[in-house]
Amino acid sequence: MSIPFYGLKEKDLNLIYLSSIESMHCIKVLRHKIGDKIKVLDGMGHIYECEILDDNYNSCTVKIIKSDFIEKNKFNIHIAVAPPKSTDRLDWLVEKIVEMGAYKLTFIKTRRSIRKKVKIERLKKIAISSMKQSFNPYKIIIEDMIAYKDFILGVKEKQCVIPHIVDKKRLFISKALESDVNTCAIIGPEGDFTVDEVNLAVDNNFKTVSLGNRRLRTETAVISTIGAFNFINGF
């Protein structure tokens, strides 16, 4: 159950040059030596079994000895979320979204959002770490903060849902979600969406859904929604 590394295969060569961070972790922290076998993910579906050729801790070179390819899920879930105020909860949210296998993550700025900015590069690092930890062969796409309205008007997915607690006219998510279709779910901040925000989403093809009768924190609502999508699609 060793954790794989992340790296890209060189074009026309059977080699991977690990980045300085990955090399440091491989050689200094885990004390791998020339000849040791490691696994490397490229975030594009490949799982490589590799042998270390050069154990330089700044740029470790490995040779690919076996290559597996995992097909993408046929249908994806894209999560748009108002990031929680707490940095710990935000980090954790990104980790879990990757673990649960979402395809894309976009941060949105809503009326009641407290956090107006995210450190996107930092979160991308957390996402890669979680990708390796969970052996998820696909790297998530993370998009920087966008205004709520712009997001709603530009959404591409065929099935869109907005879990919220603004009013009572909501279908329970297990009744609302259809399988076998690309899905976007938009999750509000602490304090939820405003009525106007929910109405704008409904006018733009979003189904309003309920995740049950408890008040979920933002990060719990996200996990619960991806879980429902996975459940219904068998992922």
Added chain:
Amino acid sequence: MSIPFYGLKEKDLNLIYLSSIESMHCIKVLRHKIGDKIKVLDGMGHIYECEILDDNYNSCTVKIIKSDFIEKNKFNIHIAVAPPKSTDRLDWLVEKIVEMGAYKLTFIKTRRSIRKKVKIERLKKIAISSMKQSFNPYKIIIEDMIAYKDFILGVKEKQCVIPHIVDKKRLFISKALESDVNTCAIIGPEGDFTVDEVNLAVDNNFKTVSLGNRRLRTETAVISTIGAFNFINGF
């Protein structure tokens, strides 16, 4: 969306005496005064609307002016889990289990468990805080660490599942779980169960299930399992 307090109604009286911790929070932190309205949960299904009679910050007294009762879900999920090593992850796990609405939580000691003890009183406080935050009207039962074998041999629920990644003979959880039946799910430590542990569970009426093709951390596996139970039962 104010967060309720936790307290028990006095027998034959329409009063609640808040504990010193709750009183301190109500009067000192949130600066409530005599005559202010607050909500109080008793963890047994009641949601009380109350008026503050005495704003003593060590023992605040409130009068019940309205009482709602929320019926229990007809079917429950009991989670038995090998606690994660990291205290942060353990705290977070308890918070999320309560948010997702599980009925009971038992800690188990497995072959590959790193953490052999939990501070049960501390976790009970986190559970109450999460109960209030998520407006869950029922207090979770938390049981102290028990050996894996003893737990398996004593389990009471009719439907038992063991998500794991030991071998390939597992049904995806959406195919394995039946609705409308009390359920127990047992979740292994980082490094998973041993083959012997899985076999013992199977011999004792546990179905082996898969949560998808990613390696989930302990806390993610727990949330994913409760999510599946809620999904199938419409909770």
